[in-house]
Amino acid sequence: MTVRLSYSPTLFASAVLAACLASPLASAATMAKADYSASKERIKATEKSERDACKTSTGNAKDVCGREAKAKAKVGLAELEYAYTAKPRDQAKIAEVRAESAYAVAKERCDDQTGNAKDVCVKQAKASQDKAKADAKMNKTVADARKDASGDKRDADYKVATERCSAMAGAPKDACVAEAKARFGKS
Numbered sequence: 001m002t003v004r005l006s007y008s009p010t011l012f013a014s015a016v017l018a019a020c021l022a023s024p025l026a027s028a029a030t031m032a033k034a035d036y037s038a039s040k041e042r043i044k045a046t047e048k049s050e051r052d053a054c055k056t057s058t059g060n061a062k063d064v065c066g067r068e069a070k071a072k073a074k075v076g077l078a079e080l081e082y083a084y085t086a087k088p089r090d091q092a093k094i095a096e097v098r099a100e101s102a103y104a105v106a107k108e109r110c111d112d113q114t115g116n117a118k119d120v121c122v123k124q125a126k127a128s129q130d131k132a133k134a135d136a137k138m139n140k141t142v143a144d145a146r147k148d149a150s151g152d153k154r155d156a157d158y159k160v161a162t163e164r165c166s167a168m169a170g171a172p173k174d175a176c177v178a179e180a181k182a183r184f185g186k187s
Contacts, residue, residue: 036084043080047073060111067108071101088140088147095136103129158184 054065106125165176
């Protein structure tokens, strides 16, 4: 008996959005190298066991199952990397990997269909990927803008602090400038 899974683009997009919003790593903290390595091995072992479980399926269901296992592992590794480094670049990569993985799974599910229905399914999957990547890019752009604004604010505060120092003379002025440089990360 073959079980056919239907593909709903709305359900797919909702699942991707829910996964992005429900990320347990929204406020990441760095982890120890040993924990990172152990978690990485656990993710790989889970992927292998899930792929082995797919061997009981046949046809495209087997392919979809394998693609889902691979996608889950890729997303897990991206989340782990961000948890380890806490770098904004790695956080942005999570959304990118989710979009690519979701697209790969959706495209594989489209193989159950033929003709125009398959073409539409693939186009919908690609559109969902493009939208998810655009959202990730927008979030990255907003984060970059905030970072730039933060730097501009810091520079403005530094200029104010050094201007206050200009009213002084000698050693007090030197101490004031040194303190301003230290506080605002200037050298």
